Amino acid sequence: MISKKMETALNGQINAELYSAYLYLSMEAYFESENLPGFAKWMRAQTQEEVTHAMKIYDFVNERGDRVTLKSIEQPPTKWKSPLDAFEAVYRHEQKVTGLINKLMDLAIKGKDHAANTFLQWFVNEQVEEESSVDTVLQELKRAEGAAGAMFMIDRELGQRVFTPPATAGEE
């Protein structure tokens, strides 16, 4: 019974990761429309990263002999008031995802699902990194207070982010 619960929960997390990708892709489009190519590039890398998260879970579900079932992905917002507003939304979203990962972990512990527990540990650590890197940008944006020069610098800095795809599926 507990394994069925885990299957459902992991499928839910695939959806949450794909929604994250969708949200960040929408933010990329927003930043493009605001002529902030560096922010847009950062969001593209973020989107690609979220897709790899979804695929990691997808592969894990299959490896366990469980069944992946895809549900519809909610429409993300399309507009934000400012780059700061967008990054505040990113931060809130990542905190929400951290909560979801923690709930999955609780389920793994409760069900003595050691494989899921080990698998989910990567995500627990990843969320710490995600929240921290988003918070760094958020603090820079707060300090910039929308000043053109500072925004230009942040845009240039964010534009240096490169997405590195995982070497092989299921690695780490």
Ligand SMILES: [Fe+2]
């Ligand atoms: Fe993720």
Ligand SMILES: [Fe+2]
């Ligand atoms: Fe994320």
